[in-house]
Amino acid sequence: MFHPLIQKISNFTQLDDGERRVLHEVLSERVRVFDPRHVLLQEGMSPQHVYVLIDGWAYRYKILPDGRRQITSFLLPGDLCDSHMFVLAAMDHSIAALSSVTVSEVGRESFVDLTTRSPKLARALWWDTLVSTSIQREWTVNIGRRDATERMAHLIVEIMLRLQSVGRAGNGAFSFPVTQGELADALGITTVHANRTLQSLRAAGLILLEKRHLTVLDLSRLKQIAMFNQRYLHLDE
Amino acid sequence: MFHPLIQKISNFTQLDDGERRVLHEVLSERVRVFDPRHVLLQEGMSPQHVYVLIDGWAYRYKILPDGRRQITSFLLPGDLCDSHMFVLAAMDHSIAALSSVTVSEVGRESFVDLTTRSPKLARALWWDTLVSTSIQREWTVNIGRRDATERMAHLIVEIMLRLQSVGRAGNGAFSFPVTQGELADALGITTVHANRTLQSLRAAGLILLEKRHLTVLDLSRLKQIAMFNQRYLHLDE
DNA sequence: CGATGGCTTGAATCGGCTCAAAGCTTGTGG
DNA sequence: CCACAAGCTTTGAGCCGATTCAAGCCATCG
Numbered sequence: 001m002f003h004p005l006i007q008k009i010s011n012f013t014q015l016d017d018g019e020r021r022v023l024h025e026v027l028s029e030r031v032r033v034f035d036p037r038h039v040l041l042q043e044g045m046s047p048q049h050v051y052v053l054i055d056g057w058a059y060r061y062k063i064l065p066d067g068r069r070q071i072t073s074f075l076l077p078g079d080l081c082d083s084h085m086f087v088l089a090a091m092d093h094s095i096a097a098l099s100s101v102t103v104s105e106v107g108r109e110s111f112v113d114l115t116t117r118s119p120k121l122a123r124a125l126w127w128d129t130l131v132s133t134s135i136q137r138e139w140t141v142n143i144g145r146r147d148a149t150e151r152m153a154h155l156i157v158e159i160m161l162r163l164q165s166v167g168r169a170g171n172g173a174f175s176f177p178v179t180q181g182e183l184a185d186a187l188g189i190t191t192v193h194a195n196r197t198l199q200s201l202r203a204a205g206l207i208l209l210e211k212r213h214l215t216v217l218d219l220s221r222l223k224q225i226a227m228f229n230q231r232y233l234h235l236d237e
Numbered sequence: 238m239f240h241p242l243i244q245k246i247s248n249f250t251q252l253d254d255g256e257r258r259v260l261h262e263v264l265s266e267r268v269r270v271f272d273p274r275h276v277l278l279q280e281g282m283s284p285q286h287v288y289v290l291i292d293g294w295a296y297r298y299k300i301l302p303d304g305r306r307q308i309t310s311f312l313l314p315g316d317l318c319d320s321h322m323f324v325l326a327a328m329d330h331s332i333a334a335l336s337s338v339t340v341s342e343v344g345r346e347s348f349v350d351l352t353t354r355s356p357k358l359a360r361a362l363w364w365d366t367l368v369s370t371s372i373q374r375e376w377t378v379n380i381g382r383r384d385a386t387e388r389m390a391h392l393i394v395e396i397m398l399r400l401q402s403v404g405r406a407g408n409g410a411f412s413f414p415v416t417q418g419e420l421a422d423a424l425g426i427t428t429v430h431a432n433r434t435l436q437s438l439r440a441a442g443l444i445l446l447e448k449r450h451l452t453v454l455d456l457s458r459l460k461q462i463a464m465f466n467q468r469y470l471h472l473d474e
Numbered sequence: 475c476g477a478t479g480g481c482t483t484g485a486a487t488c489g490g491c492t493c494a495a496a497g498c499t500t501g502t503g504g
Numbered sequence: 505c506c507a508c509a510a511g512c513t514t515t516g517a518g519c520c521g522a523t524t525c526a527a528g529c530c531a532t533c534g
Contacts, residue, residue: 092469141307144425188381232329
């Protein structure tokens with residue numbers, strides 16, 4: 001059983017056994033578990049380590065002074081949060097656990113070490129960061145120019161593909177520990193409207209969603225509705 | 238007169254004369270000028286060089302199959318487009334000139350050279366990339382959770398601050414070569430509504446905008462309306 | 475001086491929001 | 505192992521911010 005980060009990276013780079021071992025060691029140094037809703041990193045903080053998700057979901061978010069919340073991304077198994085803090089002075093957003101999560105906690109030194117010792121790993125982590133940015137751009141498009149149904153369809157397809165790349169969504173069925181309120185805050189709509197949007201996708205026979213478990217019934221129609229263009233995920237490189 | 242990239246970087250790192258000279262040399266190797274609307278980088282391409290804006294604005298954008306366009310960011314003097322292409326296989330979005338632009342064209346080798354020769358410069362460029370990502374996140378919040386007036390106010394404040402960091406917006410007055418249609422596509426609203434929104438800001442005495450020239454009349458009120466939190470720009474590090 | 479692209483305005487419409495209440499789950503303590 | 509609380513989901517009705525469509529205006533440029 002590999003760490004999902006290793007699995008993700010292996011999709012586009014051939015790691016040799018040595019690299020795989022080094023990475024595995026660093027990721028095994030310290031493993032922690034957090035409850036749902038636990039805030040892993042708070043805006044304003046300057047963390048001295050990186051968390052790498054092993055299991056469960058987390059999310060980045062910002063809260064406006066009047067309470068409005070926007071979730072800016074979902075973090076899935078294999079995702080990193082947040083290597084950039086070694087360069088920037090303070091977090092400009094927060095990160096919290098969505099479900100119960102298991103993470104590798106990697107110290108600043110181990111992380112830097114990793115990248116100096118293996119250029120291939122450095123490049124792989126660099127690739128991962130760039131893909132995250134690309135996903136962030138696509139979210140801007142999603143919220144800015146798609147209507148609620150299209151947004152929801154797009155998000156579902158994105159998550160399915162990202163989960164598949166770490167082997168967590170065989171057959172289009174996977175755990176989906178997101179409330180409708182959280183979905184709403186990710187998509188820039190209200191909870192009520194998220195509910196109605198999900199209903200319409202269910203009614204159209206596109207998805208099955210119950211008890212925090214989602215099944216994609218008609219992927220190609222979902223993609224079509226969302227006008228989904230896979231390129232931004234950079235999966236096939 | 239310094240290149241705006243040097244000016245931007247100098248805001249947070251002390252570069253010595255040597256570093257400054259090396260950077261200046263690389264940025265002077267080849268300077269090019271493009272007309273408004275010229276597409277600098279097309280989705281799908283795999284560029285072998287980086288453009289660094291010296292003068293004028295550009296923008297990243299994606300177009301959906303049915304013609305809807307979302308501008309995902311504005312590129313101002315001192316901004317880079319697009320170093321990530323040395324790692325990713327193909328552009329997942331396009332970049333075009335908004336106004337007439339002057340750019341430094343830096344070859345892949347020169348760029349890589351720069352970062353291997355000076356760790357401080359490497360770190361500075363790394364910083365710049367991370368700030369861009371942070372701005373992208375804030376755009377997600379802006380479009381997802383602010384109404385049209387707030388969005389417009391937020392964008393104006395952001396651009397003013399970014400221009401100031403490269404010395405192009407003394408006194409809150411600066412060249413603003415963006416049509417209302419482009420503003421609309423950046424903010425996720427329609428041209429008509431962008432127009433009405435601008436009118437209301439003008440009527441409230443917050444801005445002056447005519448002939449592609451913008452003056453911020455009441456910065457603190459604009460910030461207040463936008464619920465602007467400067468942290469995400471990482472200007473004071 | 476006609477054409478083109480951008481700006482402005484009005485009126486009707488609609489997607490999504492607000493408010494409110496009720497039904498459901500899930501987890502916890504007695 | 506039941507009962508209650510808390511949080512999540514669902515539904516209805518009225519409303520509003522933003523869109524659509526349409527037309528007229530204005531500036532610039534070949």
